[in-house]
Each structure stands twice: as C-alpha cells, then as structure tokens.
Amino acid sequence: MGEDDVTLRVDSISKSFDDFAAVDDLSFNVRAGRIFGFLGPNGAGKTTTIRMIVGITIPDSGEIELFGKRINGTDQDHIGYLPEERGLYKKTKVIDQLRYFAALKNIPQSEADRRIDRWLGRMELSEWKNKKTTDLSKGMQQKIQFIATVLHDPDLLILDEPFSGLDPVNVEFMIDVLSEFRQTNKTVIFSTHLMETAERLCHDILLINKGKKVISGSLRKVKESYGRNRVAVRVDGANDLLNNVSGVESIAEKADEKILSMRPDADPQELLRSLVSSGAKVTKFEYVEPTLNDIFIEQIGGAK
Amino acid sequence: MRKFLAVVKHEYRKVVLRWSFLIGTLLFPLLGLGFAVVPALIFSIKGEPTRIVIVDREGKLGPRIRSNLSPEKIAQKQAEALKNTSLEPTVGPKQSTDSLKNLTEGFVFVPFDVNGRTDEQVRYELNSMAAEKKIDAYLIVPKDLSGKFEFLSRKAGDFVASGMLEDAVNDAVRSERLTQANISESTLKQINQKVEIETKAIDEHGREKNSDALLAASFVIGLMIYISLTIYGQVILGAVVEEKETRIAEILFSSARPFELMLGKLVGVGLAGLTQLGIWVTSLALLVGFLMLQTDIAPLLAGAPHITPLMVGYFLLFFLLGYFLFASIFALIGSMVTTVQEGSQFAFPPIMLMLVGFYFSFAVIRDPSSPLSFWVSIAPFWAPITMPVRILAETPPFWQIALSISINAIAICGMVWLCARVYRVGMLMYGKRATLPEVWKWIRER
Numbered sequence: 238m239g240e241d242d243v244t245l246r247v248d249s250i251s252k253s254f255d256d257f258a259a260v261d262d263l264s265f266n267v268r269a270g271r272i273f274g275f276l277g278p279n280g281a282g283k284t285t286t287i288r289m290i291v292g293i294t295i296p297d298s299g300e301i302e303l304f305g306k307r308i309n310g311t312d313q314d315h316i317g318y319l320p321e322e323r324g325l326y327k328k329t330k331v332i333d334q335l336r337y338f339a340a341l342k343n344i345p346q347s348e349a350d351r352r353i354d355r356w357l358g359r360m361e362l363s364e365w366k367n368k369k370t371t372d373l374s375k376g377m378q379q380k381i382q383f384i385a386t387v388l389h390d391p392d393l394l395i396l397d398e399p400f401s402g403l404d405p406v407n408v409e410f411m412i413d414v415l416s417e418f419r420q421t422n423k424t425v426i427f428s429t430h431l432m433e434t435a436e437r438l439c440h441d442i443l444l445i446n447k448g449k450k451v452i453s454g455s456l457r458k459v460k461e462s463y464g465r466n467r468v469a470v471r472v473d474g475a476n477d478l479l480n481n482v483s484g485v486e487s488i489a490e491k492a493d494e495k496i497l498s499m500r501p502d503a504d505p506q507e508l509l510r511s512l513v514s515s516g517a518k519v520t521k522f523e524y525v526e527p528t529l530n531d532i533f534i535e536q537i538g539g540a541k
Numbered sequence: 542m543r544k545f546l547a548v549v550k551h552e553y554r555k556v557v558l559r560w561s562f563l564i565g566t567l568l569f570p571l572l573g574l575g576f577a578v579v580p581a582l583i584f585s586i587k588g589e590p591t592r593i594v595i596v597d598r599e600g601k602l603g604p605r606i607r608s609n610l611s612p613e614k615i616a617q618k619q620a621e622a623l624k625n626t627s628l629e630p631t632v633g634p635k636q637s638t639d640s641l642k643n644l645t646e647g648f649v650f651v652p653f654d655v656n657g658r659t660d661e662q663v664r665y666e667l668n669s670m671a672a673e674k675k676i677d678a679y680l681i682v683p684k685d686l687s688g689k690f691e692f693l694s695r696k697a698g699d700f701v702a703s704g705m706l707e708d709a710v711n712d713a714v715r716s717e718r719l720t721q722a723n724i725s726e727s728t729l730k731q732i733n734q735k736v737e738i739e740t741k742a743i744d745e746h747g748r749e750k751n752s753d754a755l756l757a758a759s760f761v762i763g764l765m766i767y768i769s770l771t772i773y774g775q776v777i778l779g780a781v782v783e784e785k786e787t788r789i790a791e792i793l794f795s796s797a798r799p800f801e802l803m804l805g806k807l808v809g810v811g812l813a814g815l816t817q818l819g820i821w822v823t824s825l826a827l828l829v830g831f832l833m834l835q836t837d838i839a840p841l842l843a844g845a846p847h848i849t850p851l852m853v854g855y856f857l858l859f860f861l862l863g864y865f866l867f868a869s870i871f872a873l874i875g876s877m878v879t880t881v882q883e884g885s886q887f888a889f890p891p892i893m894l895m896l897v898g899f900y901f902s903f904a905v906i907r908d909p910s911s912p913l914s915f916w917v918s919i920a921p922f923w924a925p926i927t928m929p930v931r932i933l934a935e936t937p938p939f940w941q942i943a944l945s946i947s948i949n950a951i952a953i954c955g956m957v958w959l960c961a962r963v964y965r966v967g968m969l970m971y972g973k974r975a976t977l978p979e980v981w982k983w984i985r986e987r
Contacts, residue, residue, distance in 0.1 A: 291795040293969065310798065318795040322971065324787030329555065340547035341796035385792065 244424040250299030259285040261448040274439030275428040282448040317391035321398045325370040342389035356384040432530040466499040471521035544797040548805025556813035570824035594653040594679040609709035763902035763930045773814040774871040781875025790968035799965035862949040863925025869956040876967030898923035902930040909935035919945040921952035
C-alpha cells in the first residue's frame, strides 16, 4: 500500500470546547478506493472530527491533509458530506433545493440539472421533482439528502449515519451506490453505530472513544488480532467440564452453541482433546472471529 | 464569489416566489388604488336628472330657485367650494359631497298649473304623478318666507339632489329677504368675506411648500420604512432559524464560508425588499399620474409635496441602511435561538428600537431643523427612519445626509461583523438557546 493511495491524512489533531477535550491528539489515514468505518459511541468525538475534515471548524492543533495538501476552502467542493442531523428546506421544491446545493459546490446549473434528473431517476423520485419537502416521506427526504451529497461527484464522501430512517430495500440500494463509488477509486468515510453494517461494508475501521483512538486498521487485521482464542463449540454433555477447564475466560451462550473466549496463553487444541476424551459428543468445534460488535463492546465497555 | 451569488439568488427567489410576497406586494398598491380611485369611479356614474315640480303660488321664489338650480349656477358654486377646500390635505366628508355635485345630471323642471286647485288637490295630483313615475319630486313653496317648504321625493335617498335643492332654496330665500331689506347681494358678499389663512412652508430654495400635505407624506414615508424593516427583519429571522432548526446549516457550512452564507442571505432578502418597495414606489407614481389626469381631482393634488427622484433615491438608500442594520440583528438572534417561537420573543428589542425611531419621526415632522431632529437623523438605527422623513419635510444640508449615511454604514459593518461571529458558531449549536455570556464567548472565539 503506497503513500499515493492516502486520500486523507489526519495528523494529531485536537479540539477542545472550554475544558472539554472533544478530540485529543487523533491521527489516522484514509486510503483511496476504500470504505473507511469511523466508529465510536455517542460523544466520542466523531462529529467534531468530521466537522474539522469538511472545514466547518478548525482544529486547535494538528494538521489535516487532503489529496496530499493541507486543507483549504476549495477542498470543500471535492467533499460530499451527509451530516447525521440533516434536513431540507420545508417549503422549497426538490429541484430548487438540489440546484442550490449544487450551486454551492460550484456546479453550473445546466450540468446540475442533468445530474439531478439522472439521480432522481435512479432513486425513482422523478415525479417528486416539483414537490415540496413537506410532501415527501421521511425515506424520500433521506434519498434527496443523499443526492445533495453526491451531486458534485465528490472524491471524498463522508456519511454520518447514512441509513437511519431507511427501509431495508433502500438500505440495500444505498449500499449498491456506495460500492459503485468505491469502484471509481473514490473514498468513503462512513460513520455508524450499527456494527453489523460497518462489518459488511468497511475495509478499514477506526474506533475512537473520548476523543482518542482505540483501534484502527483494516477490518481483517483488527479481527484477526482479536480472533485467535475464540471457539464456537456444540457439544452434548460435558457442561461441567467446559466450566472447569483451564484457560476458558468466559462462555457466551448462543441458541445451540457456546462461544468460548480463552486466555491468550491457553491452547484450544487441548480443550478439544479433553472434551473428546471425556466422552462428550462434539458436533462442532470451530475457531471464530469476533464480530465488530464484540470488539466494540469489549473495548468501549472495558474503558467505561 | 460565485457561491455568494448563488446564496443571494436562492434567498431572493425564496422570498419573491412566495404567495405571501405577491399578495403583500399587490395588496398595498391595490388598497391605495381602492381608496383613491374607486369612490371617484362610483360617483362618476351619473344619476338621472331629477324631474321636479315647483309649486309656487306667489311666483316670487320659484324663478329664483329655478335659476339657482340651473347647470351654470351649480358649476359656479362647485368651483367656489373647491377653491375653499383644495388646501386641506385630507378628504373630508364636506369636500367629497361638494366635489360630487357636478357629477349629477341636475334638474328638469316639469310645468304644473296650480290655478284653481286647492292645496289638497295639488298634493293629490302630484303624488299620483310621482306614483306613475312621471315626476321624481315636488317642492311646495309657502305663501310667506317664514313658512315651511315642503319637499317630497321618490328618491329621498339621493342626498346629492336634496342637498343641492336645499342650497338653492336657502339662497333664494336669502336673496328674497335681502331684496326686501334693500341690501344688494354684492354688498352682502363683501361684508361676509372670510379671512383666509394659508399655512405654507418655505423650502431651502425659497419656494413655498404646502405644509399639511408634507406632514402627511412624511408620515407615510416613515411608516412605509418602519413597516418594511419590520417585515424583512422577520423574514431574515425566519430564514436563519429554519436553516438552524432543520440542520441545513451543517450542509451549507460544509459547502461555503459562513460569512458568505450570512451576507448572501442578507443581500438576497434585502433585494427582495427593494423589489417590493420599488413596485410600491412605481405604482404610487403611476397612481399620482393617473389622478393628475382626472381633471376632477387634479386641483386637490396641486398642493401635494414635490418629490424629486433624488428624494426617492435617498428613500431607497436609507431603507437599505436600516435593513442591513436590523437584518443583521435579526440574523444574530436567529442563530442564537432554537425555534421560530423563541426567535419572536427575542425580536422584541429590535422592534422596540425601530418603533422609537418611528416615534422620533413625529418630532422631526414638527420641527425638522431642531437639534433633536439633527441628532436622531444621524443616529444609527434611527436615522434610516427619521432621515427620509426629514429630507421630505425640510431637506437638511448635504453634509448632514452624508454624515448620517457614513455613521450608519459604519454601524452596519460593526453589526455584520458581530453577527457573522455569532452566526458561524451559533448555527451549529443545537438543543438549547444560547445565553448572553455564551454569545460573548463566541464573538471572541478564534
């Protein structure tokens, strides 16, 4: 992975409000053509960080580089930002709102009109073009907001909780659109608290808490680093044995199997041997990766 | 710059393309038109001539009344009435009925022979003629002057005709009495001559101006600016709060600098206000032109103040100064609060400030060259209302106008700067209304 692939470089940025450090010495890189999951509990400093990247606020210290250069005002035209708290003008027609948002990104109106028609067609909203926001359902408004975010064909797309309020069909549809984006070597930063979605979509993740980095890296590596000592077991009998075997830290009960977390120094092979020798019937014995949810809970829950 | 223009265009269209703008813009001139033109049009629909029988057994008053009711006499009386009233700025009831008289068709005298009939017979016959619609009215002249006149009419509601008849009868009786007392009509006129006092102001070129009409016009100008400032201040407040409430601000701030966005909003809405004022001023000018062409009303306008294009220019300029001063206050309030309702509560102080300026304009109208008038017409926040009033009432030296413009322009720069500081932080603060110490902190923030 070469240096050229880095779209966004965040270098030890900090931002405080009064005495409260919202973001504290945070550094990370986002690579081109990948979907970057920006995760963390509420109040972790995600929105503050994103606002600094899109140029709404300025970091107290540290630097942000976009496409190899320090960010400046013109970069905003290359970023598409869908905030978590978002809205539309209530009494303005869909077409007029989209034209305005495009104009603010320096897109000439004729070009904007072409793109608006194309996107409305794709989203199956063409007949709502001249309707006002108040006539639209919540899901439709979400789609319009998404169109506003991508109308200027940004190189970096920042989406804060993009799927909230969407029905499953539309979530799938949006995921398709995001994949297309990635394929044109654009970069997507994607913030969510839905770990399952993040797990499905993201190539890289950054987990922050209290303004500080907790974990970062590619999803695979993160999972591998957590996944060595977890085993899924389906076994008849030997319940006592499982509870007493050395090296097992905790047992999570699932519907018809148990997930055993073992101490880093314990050997799962030994566990299997003792299970078999005890005469219990082992129908499943499998190394499992932790889910992102598990990692999240482990990291954030432990920090609390 | 392109983004700034995009904001201006968006805000302008948002205001101008609303129904409320169209209605507000049309309603004002229509109301003016209605008050000025409709009554004239209605009364210009002339009535049928009144067919009247004058029953005069003595034969003394009858001819006098008849001659008093001749079209020439009526026209002459009207000219006099108009002369006496044209200097009054307000259209009083007296004046309106007077000016309406020439709009009726007058009288047709139907001959009727009373010889050999008793009063009862005459009455009976005339009543039946009226019932058959052969005549409209009849007048019975008493045998001596102290007796009662009787006027019976099918159209008792025609106050114009009955008013004219009453005048004619009064004049006739008075003339008859004068003749009996050996006093000629012209002698009486000389004795009765009224002393006339005309109140006029003198402008800076030594020309005379009519002060009553000026007073009215100055008041209208002050009121117009005050109302426009209130309306467009509220428009700004609403627009800012909407972007904050719907969180559009976050998207906007990720696309353009807050200063561009705020200034674009002020300019866009300001242009919309200027458009509306422009339409009003133009339609007012057209209305005055139309009334000038109506020969019936033209003399009434002879005393109207002379408004030059320069004055209109000043008027629009001071509107803009006031608009930017107050709009930046309203934008500041909008970015502090969380809902429109909360915003309206906080709109009270600036509206009070405007109202005080409006009240000061009365002091300016009374004495435009007093020290008080000078100070309030250069003071920031008040000058935009009081200075146009003063310019119309008695144009001050140019240096005072220039001073007023400069002081207010500087105040605008200060207010816009202050507002921009609060706006860029306040627009992203959700949840609760900012306190004043918080706002003070935002202003000083980097």
